[in-house]
Amino acid sequence: MTAIEAPTVPGGAPASAPRVTRARTGIIAVAVLVVLAAAPFMLAPFATTTLTRVLVFALFAVSLDLLVGVTGLPSLGHAAYLGAGAYAAGWVSINVTAEAPVPLLVGAGFGALAAALTGWVTVRSHGVFFLMLTLAIGETLQQLADTWETVTGGANGLTGIPAVRLAGTPLANAGFTYWYVLAVGVIGFALVVMVARSPFGAALRGIRDNEPRMRALGYSTARYKYAVIVMAGAVAGLAGALLVAQQRLVTPADMGFATASFALLAVIIGGAGSLWGACLGAALVIIIRDALGPSLDGHGTLVLGIVFVLVVYLLPRGAAGLRIYRRRR
Amino acid sequence: MSVLKCVGLSRSFGALAAVSEVDLAVGAGARHALIGPNGAGKSTLFKLVTGTMKAHAGSVELAGRDVTGLSEAKRCRLGMSQTLQHASLFASMTAAETVALAAQRHGGGRISLVPRKQPAVAERAAELLADVGLDGREHVAVASLSHGERKQLEVALALACRPTVLLLDEPAAGMSPAERARLVELLAGLPAEITVLFVEHDLDLVFALADSVTVLHLGKVLLSGTPAEVRASDAVREAYLGAGRREELFLA
Amino acid sequence: MLVSVLNGFSVGFLLFVLAVGLSIVFGMMDVLNLAHGALFLCGAYLGATFAGGWGGFLGALGLAAVFGLVGGGLLSLMTEPLRKRSHLDQALLTLGVALVAAEVLAIVFGDDPLSVAAPPGLNDSVQVFGVSYPTYRLVIIGVGAVLALAVYLVVERTRLGALVRATVADREMVSVLGVDNRLVKAAVFAIGSVLATTAGVLGGPIYGARPGLDATVLILALVVVVIGGLGSVRGALIGALIIGQVDIVGKYLLPDLSSFILFAALALVLVLRPQGLFGGPVGTAGAR
Known part of the structure; x- marks a missing residue:
């Protein structure tokens, strides 16, 4: 009756997994980071800017994956929290200070606040119904950004956002902005990974797999769902603050239906639940939209729509089944 | 002193009263079985006790505390845990x-x-x-x-x-005889301070484990008593035969 | 005030025509058709293209019907291979279709909003209880009411309607009866889509036609479905009329924050009656 073998922590890597895998993952992570950090030296400014957008969108996709992949809550309204963070960070940069980390904290705070104010409506639902409610909430918030001109600048968006300042110096060129986004993005990613691997994350996976059973085990699942919606909202808001740091502008289109859909696409392509995968999916989405878009006559979104349709058909057991499929290989 | 007490529990689905005015008292440390022919309301009653389903009337008390308005999760944290049929x-x-x-x-x-x-x-x-x-x-x-x-x-x-109270919904359903024997052994070996309430079809298992039995019929309590009293009851025999059960249940 | 109420009714009836198909397909088959807004926008652009005379208006309505039939049929066909998968996959498929459709429409009709003139004779105002009111909106109220009655009669009195109601109530039962579910689904999908494109043509003179309108009306329709309850024609009607009023009154009272009022209405219904005003026991918990 003693715990033989290495004990299993729910949510941690299975104890039976060889230590080699962990070491290898670590090495790959470091290598990726080094390459990413060195990228501005090797790339043209335009490519650096695209890569910055990839990082911003990757953080956003990772925050969405915390809901979709880890907790099993398919959200189509998540872009609204990105937008809340972006508008708040932009507003504070214009009217108060652009000194880091103020815009970041304000962005994350407002992302969380927007999620807290709206997310409670959805916590008793799941599946398609959750999708539908989040879509309605997301669009409602987007319309708010569109009509509340005195604060948001209406359809033209919030313009004239100053560059982020670090210790008094504005980050004037694309390279510095890139490093800033990279650093914050890595922190955001690490936070999400941490939550996903914690005992709380194990509870989230339990909710994904079998919510009624979790209730029977003493988990008040609605509270857990609410908590993770607010957390994901905070990270999305953080991504929003990075968005304005990069494009110095935020419009209602940044928080719309299309943004939310493409983030969902990134998560699905990457394999829901795989946070690394979501980053790769985000890279693919941004490359198609921003890098290939101009050569497609500005209709990169059309290609993304087609990719979306194909992905739904081609994934072996559907978007929802992918994760479990992998696990049982 | 009963550790689990239900008073007047009722639940209906449309016009059908699945459980009506059921009183149930389970003493501390008891091995209490809930039996009855198909459609007697056992599973519904089980869900009303665990809080999976909301009762339309009546109350549930756990260790002297009224838990009627509490969620399933909260009841579990207070010491009521369950296994599911499937x-x-x-x-x-x-x-x-x-x-x-x-x-x-x-x-x-x-x-x-x-x-x-x-x-x-x-x-x-x-x-x-x-x-x-x-x-x-x-x-x-x-x-x-x-x-x-x-x-x-x-x-x-x-x-x-x-758990202080362990609720088992048909623990032996779908098991092979060997698995069933192991289960009986497992349940018999549970610590005495855990009170057990179980729904079960297999009456051999019921009589092997239970020290008290409640028989449900058409959503109402037909009889509550010791296994011997239940075995001897004509009303219980009638209910089972009336419901079309062919098993020679009480001759064992 | 009276103008507001009348505006609310015209928007409400239009919303009903739009939402009822969405509600029934969702209630019957658990297929949430996120391309429903794109169908509406198709209709609106058709109306914009042929606007000007009665011939153009009626022609647009006819074409919209054809488009709706084909579009609905296609959507039904496209979701068929996903039948065995989760309902979520089907919703995601229609989401992809909606994105593609929106882009194609933007390519064909450009990014600028188009305004649509009402047909001649309806583009002026009439006196209603001493207040001047656009004739076209009055006509929309009338046409919407007629369509609502027609849909109600189809669902309540025809064989197809009986199947629809039976399927909403108990899916297993209907497939046991040996009815080809796929045909019923295709038929309902097609009719729902025709209603959506028709609503687009009818709504053209009110909403115009522009990129992004598809998402806006889709959300209104979703809110109507949530409030009314899945698969209920009566619910869709009451929900649409409520949202019509809420939307207009909201814009009147809080022009900047009107979308909050919509959200508040949605939240209120979900808190008080999670299954919607007229929904069966399906509601929040059932739609897996």
Whole structure:
């Protein structure tokens, strides 16, 4: 009756997994980071800017994956929290200070606040119904950004956002902005990974797999769902603050239906639940939209729509089944 | 002193009164069986007690505390845990991860947001798995366990909630005779301080384990008493035969 | 005030025509058609293209019907291979279709908003209880009411309607009866889509036609479905009329924050009656 073998922590890597895998993952992570950090030296400014957008969108996709992949809550309204963070960070940069980390904290705070104010409506639902409610909430918030001109600048968006300042110096060129986004993005990613691997994350996976059973085990699942919606909202808001740091502008289109859909696409392509995968999916989405878009006559979104349709058909057991499929290989 | 007490519990679906005005008292440390022909309302009553389903009338008391208005999760945290009729587990987890999920909730600490080793939780999970006879199967995915093993895992999961009252919904359903024998042994070996209320079709198992029995019929309590009283009751025999049961239940 | 109420009714009836198809397909088959807004926008652009005379208006309505039939049929066909998968996959498929459709429409009709003139004779105002009111909106109220009655009669009195109601109530039962579910689904999908494109043509003179309108009306329709309850024609009607009023009154009272009022209405219904005002026991918990 003693715990033989290495004990299993729910949510941690299975104890039976060889230590080699962990070491290898670590090495790959470091290598990726080094390459990413060195990228501005090797790339043209335009490519650096695209890569910055990839990082911003990757953080956003990772925050969405915390809901979709880890907790099993398919959200189509998540872009609204990105937008809340972006508008708040932009507003504070214009009217108060652009000194880091103020815009970041304000962005994350407002992302969380927007999620807290709206997310409670959805916590008793799941599946398609959750999708539908989040879509309605997301669009409602987007319309708010569109009509509340005195604060948001209406359809033209919030313009004239100053560059982020670090210790008094504005980050004037694309390279510095890139490093800033990279650093914050890595922190955001690490936070999400941490939550996903914690005992709380194990509870989230339990909710994904079998919510009624979790209730029977003493988990008040609605509270857990609410908590993770607010957390994901905070990270999305953080991504929003990075968005304005990069494009110095935020419009209602940044928080719309299309943004939310493409983030969902990134998560699905990457394999829901795989946070690394979501980053790769985000890279693919941004490359198609921003890098290939101009050569497609500005209709990169059309290609993304087609990719979306194909992905739904081609994934072996559907978007929802992918994760479990992998696990049982 | 009864540790679980239901008074006037009722629930209907449209015009059908699935459970009506059921009173039930289960003494501390009892092995109480809930039996009745198909459609008697056993499963509904079970869900009303656990809080899975809301009662339309009546109350449920756990250890002297009124839990009628409390959620299923809250009731579980107060010491009422259950196994389900159809082993209902977590598709992406191993047996050990599954039990750890319950153990971490009932380990006294908070659910941490930071990754950490939880040696106490892991140890307790391993212990419970060994207790129900799943040692050596800890790291097997739930999907790869046999039906009987999943039912054993269900019991470990319920025990991980540190119950004062353990509710079992047809624990032996779908088991082979060998698995069933192991289950009887497992249930008979439960600590005496845990009160057990179980719904069961297999009357051999009922009479092997139960020290008190409640018979439900058409949503109402037909009889509550010792196994011997139930065996001797003509009303019970009538109810079963009337409901079309062909088994020679009471001749065993 | 009276103008507001009348505006609310015209928007409400239009919303009903739009939402009823969405509600029934969702209630019957658990297929949430996120391309429903794109169908509406198709209709609106058709109306914009042929606007000007009665011939153009009626022609647009005819074409919209054809488009709706084909579009609905296609959507039904496209979701068929996903039948065995989760309902979520089907919703995601229609989401992809909606994105593609929106882009194609933007390519064909450009990014600028188009305004649509009402047909001659309807483009002026009439006196209603001493207040001047656009004739076209009055006509929309009338046409919407007639369509609502027609849909109600179809669902309540025809064989197809009986099947629809039976399927909403108990899916298993209907497939046991040996009815080809796929045909019923295709038929309902097609009719729902025709209603959506028709609503687009009818709504053209009110909403115009522009990129992004598809998402806006889709959300209004979703809110109507949530409030009314899945698969209920009566619910869709009451929900649409409520949302019509809420939307207009909201814009009147809080022009900047009107979308909050919509959200508040949605939240209120979900808190008080999670299954919607007229929904069966399906509601929040059932739609897996």
